[in-house]
Amino acid sequence: MSRKRNRIPLLRLAWRNTHRNTRRTILTVSAIAVAVAALTFGLSYITGILGNAVDTYTRTESGHVRIRKSGYTERERLLPVYLNVQDLATLLPAIRAHSDVKEVLPRIRSAALVDGAGSNRPGLLLGIDLAHEDGYFNPSAMVDEGRLPQAGRAEVLIGRGFGEQIGVGVGDSVTVLAQTAYRSLSGLTLEVVGLAVSGLAHLDNSLLVVPLDQAQELADLPDAATEILVFATDVALAEQLAQSLGQELNPSPESSIEVLSWLDQSPLIRMLNTVRPMLGVIFGLLLVMAGLIIVNTMLMTVMERTQEFGMQAALGMRRSDIVALILSEGVVIGLLGGLIGAALGTTVAVWVESVGIDVTAAMRSMELPFQGTIYPDWRLLYTVSSTLVGIVTAGMAAVYPAWRAVRLSPAEALRV
Amino acid sequence: MLAESIPGRLRPLTILQLGWRNLRRNRRRTWITATTVALAVLLVQVAVSLLIGIEQQSFDNLINYQTAHAKLYAEGYFANRDELPLDYTLTGLDELQATIRGVRGVAATTPRLSFSAQVSNGVDLYACIGVGIQVTGSDHDVFRIPQAVVDGEYLKSGEDGLLMGTGLAELFGVDTGDWVTVLTKTQAGAYEALDLPIVGLVGTGNPLIDRNSFLVPLEIAQYMLGLEGAATELAIRFSPTARDDETIAEITRAVQDLRQLDVKGWREMEEDFMALVRVKRTGQGVFLLIFIVLAVVGITNTILMASFERTREIGMMMAMGLRGSGIRELFLTEGALTGLLGGALGSLVAVAITAYFATVGLDLTAMYGDMDIGYPVKDTIYPAVNIAVLVASWLLTGVLAALASFYPAARASRHIPVEALRHV
């Protein structure tokens, strides 16, 4: 015999029930709202920070994949130009032929002693292919005064801070002294055509940007560079690309070229990667707290209604229906809290994204590839997933109260 | 007779007793609420003790190895200090030191001569910071370099040699006993090169020193730079009981008619670092605040529920003559006790965790690898358990919990007895 089941308008009933005690509901809902808002903002914020660091780091330092001479990494701080990658004329087209490759950029990094108006200071000389660096090292965006140097000409763009230190401006000339690939010293006089502000403290106070050909001449590196930066069509392909490029360029273990994806290059990235699990723990704790608050409230509402449930059971409502009803109440609370929290978190995230958080002062003492302003990176996905997590948390929190509610037999429940 | 003044209140002890027993009335709820509080307290405590641990160690590190408590410069030096200029030097050091040592709160002083130099191992050339230190007599009274010598030994006065930062030695691939060439430019502009043996390695945890600096006896530095009898700075250590700002003010007063001199405290020298510390504090504060807000919501909610459940009891107490303020006190107490319970729970776990790390240390290298994490600390930090702070924050949890109960307690206290008694 099949009994026809009546459809119980669960959500409507649950919604009504949340109105029994408005104040209590508001408080319970606010617990979930706080957690969801924190989650939405937190995700946007962390993505913003990581995005800033990763973007800046890959563009100015590591590329998605960086190709250098073996042994360079250990001596990186010395900027050894004697460790370099030769034969760009065949190498670059070979790399470019790769399907996932979007851009290939040779660069020369060199330590230089720079003589300006009477005083000299050590600086970082960067020779780049100016025609192709837009969107990567992005020198045109850094020009604060004057213009970019032109390929083939003895011109230089220097960090504004650095220019002030050695006392030169646009139109002046500087003499740079640097090591060649054969460890002798060589000098070059360059005309300052522009002053740069990058927002990166460690660059602004030491940087000299010159056309790649000038750096090649100075370092005696014709058709060579100290590094080749490879950018994939998507940063997610970096690791894969590094692997296949490694096999291609470095078929035998004794080969003298190292190919590293950005992920393997920086302790900074390692540190930032430890941030994610830590945040997971923190958000987990937040949700547990919010969940406990819901458990508490729902236990009380369930206890209050013990007789009511007994009566409903006596009238033939199934236990599963009562459980479903209480779970729905949890979900309704989660839904309310989730929506309010999502609205709040999204508003804050989008607002902060529009104004930014200025941490320039704090960043001055750190040599990190990090722009001085943090912009959270809000995405709809974060709002949606935070809300869902809030709803699920609330639903899960209702499980124990629901179990308590149907634990008693109808007779027992009515006697209470 | 209506004017008779009768307390109409309960004794504090009774309030406590009632609060405590009411907590036990619904134990499950009490434990759940206490757990939310405990989680918040745990997180805040651990985070704060870790951060304070790191900060304190950073400050100590700066003072012990880099800035001392204060430094005295010739006027003009401080603004250009990044360039390590030799144009603003101090002379008449003995007399100057005697003056400073006479200032109340000053424990020791020592002259130092900082200069830019290139170091070479014959293959590579690297620009770094050289520091001439007074080996006999005074540098170790102000700085703690001898304790940071991880290999070889400390400098000996009058003997050629240098102490090299561990990171710098690693970069060059050199060790104690190896020789390196130090290239400098004298104040007059002439280049000077000197071969020196490495007598020891210093590992302070401070990247500026470990990765970029070497130390030589003061006389050698003076000789190389052609600056006999001169120093770029006079570093000053304060006595442990001295107050920084007062002592700096006194020193300023003591030297003001002497010459054109600048006195800078360590905080002023490390403004950038202090800014970093402040930003980190704010960011972490915001995160911790969210937890505190949730704990507050939890307590407010629970006390509100308790007051709903006990409406009739409230009516009865009021009928017997307990004033509204008495009702309020009862619920505030209940909230405070919940907070204290949760606070105790959370603090206990926090102390256990902190104590664990205090004994084994928290190995930052394992977490972050070998990088500049923005704090000049050794790889392993030892968070401190501070009983006074612990007790104070525990009590604060109670106060906060009482504040969180304020709304429901005030609501309960406004009941009209008749209505409350009618409540089912």
Added chain:
Amino acid sequence: MTVARLIDVHKTYMVGRVRVPAVRGVTLDIEHGAFMSIAGPSGSGKTTILNLLGALDTPTSGTVQIGDGTTDGLSLKTLADFRNTHLGFVFQTFNLIPVLTVRENVDFPLQLQGIGNKRERNERVMKILQEVGLGDLVDRRPTELSGGQQQRVAVARALVKGPRLVLADEPTANLDSETAGEIMALMQMMNEKHGTTFIFSTHDPLVMERASRLVRLHDGRVASDEGGNGGRHAS
């Protein structure tokens, strides 16, 4: 001597926009030492009158005198202090504080009176608990007592401070008839022994029988007011 007096008292409640007249023009004199019952069907206004006499509520119009003063225009705080000093209450549902022991429950009003001396309080508590026959159960919690025992505690709690007037709203409604009789006997004994004025509401004829004066209410008005055969007769 009059302990309390109602003069043409009206009490109207507003339920939403609807006026619910609970008491409509009641005048009553209550003499010292009375053992008085207010009877009437449910909704007739018994509780409202007890609340007015108990300074728990103030009338919409008319005057409530308790002792020498009226409750007119008194603040909630003053009313609370007044109840604290002069009145005792017994409720239908006992309303003991569940987390306190019998002794502590009875001690509660003494504390509220600001009697700081613990020994004195304890003596009075023990004395009254002996009188109501609970000398052996002083350290029990209310939940460990029967309904009758709980109501005895409530009577002790009402009497311990020696009030002028004890108000008991349907004190036996939650008890079986035998226990109800015992509680009535207890209150009657206390009335005779201490001369405390008792006013209780009920709709139980067995209870009314014991009253020295029986006021019947109907629809918020006094329907009859007659002497009874029980209790200590008013002086």
